[in-house]
Amino acid sequence: MGVDKLRETLSLRLTELIEISLPEMRAKVKELLDAAQKDLEALPPPLSENPKIELLSRIRSYSDTIKDILEARAENKEVLPKDRHSFQRLQFRYCKETSSAHYPCSQGHQKITNPVYPI
Helix, strand or coil, rough: CCCHHHHHHHHHHHHHHHHHHHHHHHHHHHHHHHHHHHHHHCCCCCCCCCHHHHHHHHHHHHHHHHHHHCCCCCCCCCCCCHHHHHHHHHHHHHHHCCCCCCCHHCCCCCCCCCCCCCC
């Protein structure tokens, strides 16, 4: 009789504790679910069915944009300077400064410290 009474008392107490804490647990789960839903909505749209094609397409688009800017095409009026000659000098200088260093064979492996760029 003592074990049965203990089991019954503990079962009632556990039920009471679950009923007390259940609303708080539901609220916490809802809060976490809402946060996860908000995070999912912030993600960018998924890639197409073939990620390789999508990636190559984006790289190609980026490359074309950079090429257009460097060549100062007419449709890129924001980078097309009024003085075309000055832009060509600037473009040449930029390309020269960002290119890798090539040393003539006659100089061996000596580093050129002050390269001269046309102005």
